Amino acid sequence: MSVHLEPATESLPPAPHAEPAVLARGVWFGYHPRRPVLRGVDVTARAGEVTVLLGASGSGKTTLLKLIKGLLATGQGEITVLGRSSRAGGRPSALDARVAYIPQQLGLVRNLSVLDNVLVGAMPRIGTARSLLHWFPRDEIVAAHAVLQSLGIGNKAAERVLSLSGGERQRVAIARALLQRARVIVADEFLSQLDPVTTDEIMTVMHQIAAQGVALVMTTHELDVVTRHADRVVVLRDGLKALDCPAAEVTSDSLARAIRQ
Amino acid sequence: MSAGPWLRRILLVLLAALFAYSLSDVGLLETDRLQRGVQNTGRFLRGLFPPAWDVLPDVARAAGETVQIAFIGTALGLVLALPLSVAASPAITGRGVALTIRLLLAAVRTVPALLWAIIFVVAVGLGPAAGSLGVAMYSLGYMGKLFSEAFDGVDPEVLEAVRGTGLGRAQLARYALLPEAANQLLSQLLFMFEYNVRSSSIMGFVGAGGIGYYLLGYVQTLRYQELTTALLVTLVVVLAIDRLSAVVRAAFLSGRV
Ligand SMILES: Nc1ncnc2c1ncn2[C@@H]1O[C@H](COP(=O)(O)OP(=O)(O)O)[C@@H](O)[C@H]1O
Ligand SMILES: [Mg+2]
Numbered sequence: 001m002s003v004h005l006e007p008a009t010e011s012l013p014p015a016p017h018a019e020p021a022v023l024a025r026g027v028w029f030g031y032h033p034r035r036p037v038l039r040g041v042d043v044t045a046r047a048g049e050v051t052v053l054l055g056a057s058g059s060g061k062t063t064l065l066k067l068i069k070g071l072l073a074t075g076q077g078e079i080t081v082l083g084r085s086s087r088a089g090g091r092p093s094a095l096d097a098r099v100a101y102i103p104q105q106l107g108l109v110r111n112l113s114v115l116d117n118v119l120v121g122a123m124p125r126i127g128t129a130r131s132l133l134h135w136f137p138r139d140e141i142v143a144a145h146a147v148l149q150s151l152g153i154g155n156k157a158a159e160r161v162l163s164l165s166g167g168e169r170q171r172v173a174i175a176r177a178l179l180q181r182a183r184v185i186v187a188d189e190f191l192s193q194l195d196p197v198t199t200d201e202i203m204t205v206m207h208q209i210a211a212q213g214v215a216l217v218m219t220t221h222e223l224d225v226v227t228r229h230a231d232r233v234v235v236l237r238d239g240l241k242a243l244d245c246p247a248a249e250v251t252s253d254s255l256a257r258a259i260r261q
Numbered sequence: 262m263s264a265g266p267w268l269r270r271i272l273l274v275l276l277a278a279l280f281a282y283s284l285s286d287v288g289l290l291e292t293d294r295l296q297r298g299v300q301n302t303g304r305f306l307r308g309l310f311p312p313a314w315d316v317l318p319d320v321a322r323a324a325g326e327t328v329q330i331a332f333i334g335t336a337l338g339l340v341l342a343l344p345l346s347v348a349a350s351p352a353i354t355g356r357g358v359a360l361t362i363r364l365l366l367a368a369v370r371t372v373p374a375l376l377w378a379i380i381f382v383v384a385v386g387l388g389p390a391a392g393s394l395g396v397a398m399y400s401l402g403y404m405g406k407l408f409s410e411a412f413d414g415v416d417p418e419v420l421e422a423v424r425g426t427g428l429g430r431a432q433l434a435r436y437a438l439l440p441e442a443a444n445q446l447l448s449q450l451l452f453m454f455e456y457n458v459r460s461s462s463i464m465g466f467v468g469a470g471g472i473g474y475y476l477l478g479y480v481q482t483l484r485y486q487e488l489t490t491a492l493l494v495t496l497v498v499v500l501a502i503d504r505l506s507a508v509v510r511a512a513f514l515s516g517r518v
Contacts, residue, residue, distance in 0.1 A: 071421055097427030107422020111440040120436050123428035131432050173422075180426050 019083065020044040021184050021215035022068055026077035029063060037063050039239035040077065045215045045232070047183065050206060052226050052247070053219040055236035056259055061219040062104070064236070065186045068217065069101040082183055097124050100177030102187040106169055110162040114153065114172050117161055118144040121179030140179075147175045151205065167198040174205065185209070187218040191225060203229040223252045235259055308485035312493060320475055320491045324498050327471035330389050330464060331457035331502075334396025339450060341401045346408035347434045352420050354430070363409065370402030374460045378469035389470030396457050396464070404453055411445040412438055447513050451506040458502045462495050 022045035030036035037060040045051040053061050066072045067079055070086065078087050082098055100121075101107070108117050122140045123131055130136065148154045151171040156164060161172060170190075177185050191199045199222070207229070210216050220226075226233050226247050233250055235243035235258045243250070243258040284290055348354050349362040372380075378395030385391050415438055423437040439446075465473025472495055479488035 066421075069425055071425070095425055095427050099425070101422055101425035103418045103422050105416070105418055107416075107419045107425075109419060109423065109437050109440050111443050112436065116436065120423055120428065120432075121426050123426055123432050123436070128429055128431050131428075132435050176426070 019080075021047045021082055022217060023080040024064070024068070024077070025079075027064070027067060027074050027079060028076035029060075029067060029072065029074055031063075036075070036239055038067075038236075041236070041239070041241050043234055043241070043244075045184070045217045047213045047215045048210055049231040050203075050210050050216045050218070050229060051232045051234065052230040053217060053234050053236065054221075054223070054226065054255060054259055055219075055242075057221075059236040059259075060239060061236060062188050065101070065188050065217065065219065068184070068186050069099055070095050071101070097180055098182055099184045099186065100180050100182035102173045102177060102185065102190065104189040104192065106173040108161045108169060108172055108176075111160060113157065114148065114159055114161060114164070114175075115141070115144055115157040117172050118148060118175045118179050121176040121181075144175070144179055147178045148172075151175055166193045167195075167202065170194065170198075170202055171205075174202075174209070178209070182214060184215045184217070187216065189220060190218040191220055191222060199225065200228075223255050226250065226255060227252060237261065305485065308483075309489045311486065312489040313484070313486035314490060316475075316487045316490050317494070320472065320487075320494050323465070323472040323475055323491075324462075324494045326389050327461045327464070327473070327495075328458060328498060328502070330392040330396055330469075330471050331454060331461040333393040334461065335400055335450070335454045335457050337393065337397035338400025338404055338453070341397070342404035342408055345401070346405045346412060347438065349405065349409040350412040350434075350438060352412070352415070352417075353434050353438065359409075362405075366402055366405035366409075369398060370406065372398070372402075374399035375463065375467060378464050379467050382468050387468040387470075389464075392461060392464035392469035392471055395469055396461055399460070400453055400457060404449065407449040407453075408442070408446055411442040411449065414445070415441040444514055448510060451510055455499075455503055455506055458499055462499075 022043065024041060024043040027038050027041045027043075028036055029038045041060075041064065043051075043053075043064065053064065055061050063072065067074055068081060070081070074086065078085055080086075081096065084096060109120070119126075119136055119140060122136070122144070126136060126140065145154065145157060148157055148171075151174060153168055153171050153175075156168060156172075161169060164172065170193075173187075174185075191202065194202065203225070206216055206218075210231075227250070230247035233243065233245060233247045233255070234241060235255065237259065242261070243255075288294060345362055345366065349359050349366065351359040353359075354362075374395055377398040378392055381391035381394040381398075385394065419441055420433070420437055424433055428436070461471050461473075462476070463473045465471045465475065466477045468474070472491060475491045476488065476495070479485070479491060
């Protein structure tokens with residue numbers, strides 16, 4: 001299986017020495033003023049790499065992903081994503097289509113077909129009138145089918161999402177991100193509902209996508225995902241960064257210690 | 262959250278006292294009046310039979326008009342309620358606009374269907390057109406509320422994820438909000454239609470068309486046997502519509518359509 005990205009994406013080869021795709025510096029955030037969830041976190045994620053974010057439940061992983069996506073605004077500090085910066089005090093930046101957000105439950109529209117869910121990724125390029133009439137440009141439909149095909153669910157295009165298995169839904173969410181021509185994909189609890197075999201299949205796909213110049217930032221609870229599939233690992237604890245290093249330098253034991261301590 | 266046992270006891274006593282007081286206030290404790298009521302009811306019930314079948318063609322035609330009033334009224338109400346309830350969703354238009362439209366819908370809802378019908382009888386004259394418009398306004402108020410509640414229940418994670426692709430508000434409504442709420446919207450639309458068939462059957466009381474014209478007329482002229490026919494036809498229509506909407510609901514919700 002090999003995943004082909006949109007032409008526009010392929011024309012941008014990975015640039016290993018360029019600015020990191022995601023650069024968060026001294027990020028503070030709290031849902032309540034007196035209870036900060038993040039207390040000065042620095043995170044970088046590079047194109048071509050799989051960055052895994054770990055931490056106990058409630059340590060702020062989801063919050064950090066939403067900050068990167070621009071769904072939340074930082075309290076202090078600065079987050080630069082693909083060269084676009086959002087500083088403390090600003091409104092949540094306008095949502096950047098180049099950053100795809102895959103939430104924990106995937107955020108698919110269950111009542112729509114797989115194809116329509118994927119075409120949602122192309123929506124900003126399609127005029128309002130045309131998209132409201134469900135009259136999509138031929139090339140976008142072709143691209144959507146091609147992406148589904150390369151993810152191994154080409155035969156599911158007409159089915160409604162609610163009739164799909166967990167692994168198939170995961171692929172639909174990935175396909176939507178690809179049609180979005182995402183340069184950064186943030187994915188929350190990305191593999192939480194998958195069996196080990198499907199996990200390996202999905203991560204193989206994600207590595208192919210990353211290799212084409214996409215930065216993947218994902219959270220998980222599975223420690224062996226880090227040792228098997230990550231390039232870089234970041235551990236959050238008590239609103240601070242407890243660990244940040246290449247995945248090759250850690251073991252499941254050292255990770256477990258960093259998360260709990 | 263649970264009230265103390267004393268507080269609960271005091272509330273119960275207050276409730277019982279309020280019930281007794283209201284019972285006497287509305288005149289349900291006057292024994293001679295109740296006695297007369299029982300006698301009158303007996304005479305009325307005996308007068309209902311046998312039904313007078315000669316009025317069946319007229320009554321059936323009027324029942325058909327009742328269903329038409331309900332159908333047109335529900336459809337017009339839907340056409341108005343759908344865009345307004347989307348606009349009343351804070352996820353699409355933001356809090357300010359959403360709240361304003363909700364207030365507007367609440368205002369529409371305070372006017373009962375029959376009063377809307379009277380208003381439209383004044384505006385467009387006697388007949389089913391006034392009834393249809395009255396039902397439409399009433400449906401707008403209620404479906405607007407039911408639909409916006411359905412939209413409020415849409416999983417915020419889905420809205421965030423779809424919004425994250427960078428699409429516009431109208432697209433978000435069309436490809437996330439509406440499909441996620443679709444089953445509930447359909448269910449409420451069918452409920453509204455059933456309800457409207459019932460309320461359309463009294464539109465004729467104020468000259469706004471349908472079988473209500475006959476129901477009221479037979480009561481006022483003491484033609485109880487004709488009234489029976491009209492009531493039976495109304496019953497059949499209501500049951501048929503309920504059955505039909507159950508079939509439609511089952512077909513849609515099982516994903517067969
Ligand atoms: N919408 C919210 N409102 C208030 N508190 C929240 C909200 N979302 C998360 N929190 C709190 O912020 C903290 C971090 O949550 P989260 O980022 O979801 O952690 P994680 O994803 O690592 O489990 C938790 O204490 C959680 O209770
Ligand atoms: Mg989380």
